[in-house]
Amino acid sequence: MAARINKKRSFLFVSKVLGKHIPVGPYTPLLSGAALALLLYLEMSADGADRSIMDKLMSQAVHGLIYPEFAEEAYHDLLDARLVLPQPVVFIGFAETATALGHSMYNMFAGGASYIHTTRENIPELESVVTFEEEHSHAVDHLCYALNPKLLSGTEPIVLVDDEITTGNTAINTIRDIQSKFPRQEYVVASLLDWRSAANIQAYRDLEQELGIRITALSLLQGSIKVTGTPLLKPQAESGEEPAALAELVTTYVRDGLERLQVTSADALGIVNLSPYLKYSGRFGLDSADxxxxDEGVSRVAGQLRDLREGSRTLVMGVGEFMYLPMRIAAEMGEGVSYQSSTRSPIHPERREDYGVHSAAAYPSAGDTEITNFIYNVDPGQYDDIFVLLERDVPRQRIEPMTDILQRLAANKVHLIVLTSEPETGGSRI
Structure with a gap:
């Protein structure tokens, strides 16, 4: 656990399998989503599933999550199972921490699945099909930009994916909004952790009765917690020595062969970024045909970045909601690669063995300078090379606060990788 700098909720669980606040092997967070997919398959296909095969796959998944050196094998075995659900399902991953978790869960199914993740980005050209609040969060509004108007208009089950459930209120708010616009009979709430109290669980049952629906909760770990008092946040002295010299910064535009969406974004000050969005991030909706x-785009980029590696210790970073594709790319970049993402979640750092966040670096977000982003648990010299992947271009002066920090952390080079479908100017191109 760690102390959260948030009046609405003073703590959070720092996950070792999510790839957000702690650098992990990229197959570990991919496997966590795959394990949730297997739980869903068993729930929805109880009569048709070969129980012995499913039990073996689940045992492998749990083993791989506990022992990261086995995560890659377990992940590929699950992927090779080519699971197919008995009916179409729509997956929705919650921004920002569960965008990759939801995507990796959805990706386990060979057909009949659709996916979209919520976002907090303001895209003026598009209208959100659902909007809801995350009550305990420092950033409450969730938007959902579905390019396909039929994505949520059917009656198939919806699977809501989050990294943890504490009260369940986020899911309740989401279900209420979806049900008011796109009514259906069945919802599933999937998470790594489920800490709901008896009263919170009863709130789901009450909502079922009120709306005439069924809600199933799935999680890798379930329990109860009780938190009292407020955290004693003591100022922490900077630990570790400053590097003798800053690591070299190299900007590279990498063609991924994937389609772009010609829409813009506007930040809190009304400043517009004209750079197009990557269409296949999950923010705008996907189905199994995509x-x-x-996969082809991931392999194309990973091969190019693998050739840029110079050291044996590499960190690949996603930015904010853009987690899944960098995670997948990191998984194909060879041995000695760790993955994590920046986050907007404010956490108090403390160097203590039993504490989840030992270092923190804050900077204004490149997407919106009114929002503070953080990089956690990376020490100077811990990695030879750091690759930070952007799904769209941003003005250099807006990304510099982040790259300045990374240049003090990397031992050798910082690679700013801008994914693109077309040749760009301002950096090398591969």
């Missing part, structure tokens, strides 16, 4: 195209 997966092969994404």
């Amino acid at each position: 997966n092969q195209r994404i």
